[in-house]
Structures are given as structure tokens and as C-alpha cells.
Amino acid sequence: MSSHLSKYLQRSAQVISKSFENIVLMKGAEGPARAPKTLYTFNSSEDIQQFATGCDGDIGGLSTVNLDLDTRPEVTEPIGKQATGLFWGDMRLQVKPGFESKIRGGYAGFRNKTRPAFLFGNLTDDASAHEYLALRLRAAGDPKTHNSYFVNVQTDGPVSTDLWQHRIYFRKKEAWEDIFIPFNNFIRTNAGEMSQTQIKMHRERIKSIGISILGGNSGVEGKYELGIDSIGLVNEEDVVDTLSHLESEKDSSKEATSW
16 A cells, blocks of 8 residues: 555656746746657566556457567667567457457557556646657567557547557568657547547647557458567657668668658
């Protein structure tokens, strides 16, 4: 019980600290900070515990989902890490007997858990000063599954059920890639369908970020495996610097992609 209370108080302190910096110290007077910002890492058991998973198997489907820590040297050493996250399982389109007309199979995903701040609601992330969502990922498993991944962003906006999505495109298999997705390219969806009205994402208050594999959308089945090292925020100058750095190094184990 004391450990849970301690976490709540720490989160409340974060909210108070942020408000103090913004209001009392007038931090915003100098303009928003544009430096790259890491939101989540996947390099320890504590990191992995920040995320929740789900799949159609939870409600009558046959897909499975796992989010574990991967310590295989052949996976982690190319980026100089001792461990990275591993999102994996079986993607199945069929469902259990009796559920054929009730649910649609073919999905699995993970997202960060809600972060209650005890006295001040839930913690959110402000991405208003950044143009890109940055992900370091590694596509493996059945190659058929590689084009079925999506990144999902949920904000504390006017419609709580809105989910902003963008497909993840990979250029390599079984190799780490730095992927940069412009926030302006995300599509607003609701209840799994693209919304007819597209509005600007409320980036000032991001509640959750996650990744899903949607085999049902493309009719894809198979064993999926996605390595995750980090999720963060960057701007155009950071994307250019990363691309230039990788080009100069000619690093065959890691590549950057901007969409």
C-alpha cells in the first residue's frame, strides 16, 4: 500500500513542479523547448511494467499478445543496449466457436498505462513543441506481418474515444530503424473507423501512446515480433541530423525513416 501511495505522491509532485516552472518561473516566456525528448524506454522490467496489452483473444478471438524484455545479444548489441522491449505473439483471424458473428479477430496491441497523479488527475505529455513522433523499432517474425503495424495516440481532447493512428512502414527486416512520423500525418479514428471529420490533434495533452498490429485489416496471419527500444519527440532538425549521421557512418545495422 505504501509503495502505491509513494507513486501517487511522486506523480502529484511532478504536476506541481511542472505548474510551478510554467507559471511562477515563467518558463514559457522564452518559447517552448524544442530539444529531443524521450517519453518511454523499454530497457528494464520497470519500463515494461508501464504498459498494458490487449488482443482479440481477450474477448473470444484466437490471437495472442506478449510484451517482454528481450536480452538476446544478437538483438540488443547492435544499438548498445543490454535489453529492449519485445512485442510478440500469434496473429489469428479466426475466433472461438460461438463468437463468429459477435467479434472481429485479428488485432493485438499495447499502450502506456494511465498515470494517475493522486491530487491532480492524470499525467499527460505535451508534444506541442515537437513535429515528429520518434520510434526506434525492429521488425521480425513472419515477414507478412511487417506492414500491419500502427502507432496509436490518444489525447485528453474533447472526444475521449478518438484515437489518432498512423501505419508504420519498415525498410528492413530484423534490423533496428529510427522512424519519424509527423504528427500532422496522423488520422483521427473512432471505434476502429476513420472519422469523417478530421481535426487537428490536441498535442498539448497526450494520454497514451501505443502500437498495434491489425491483421484483420489486411487479412494477415502469422507470428509477429516487434522490438521496441524507445518512443520520443523530435523536430525537423533532429530528423535531418539523424539521417546525416547514419549516412556518414554507413551503419548497416540501423536505419532511419521519415514519413
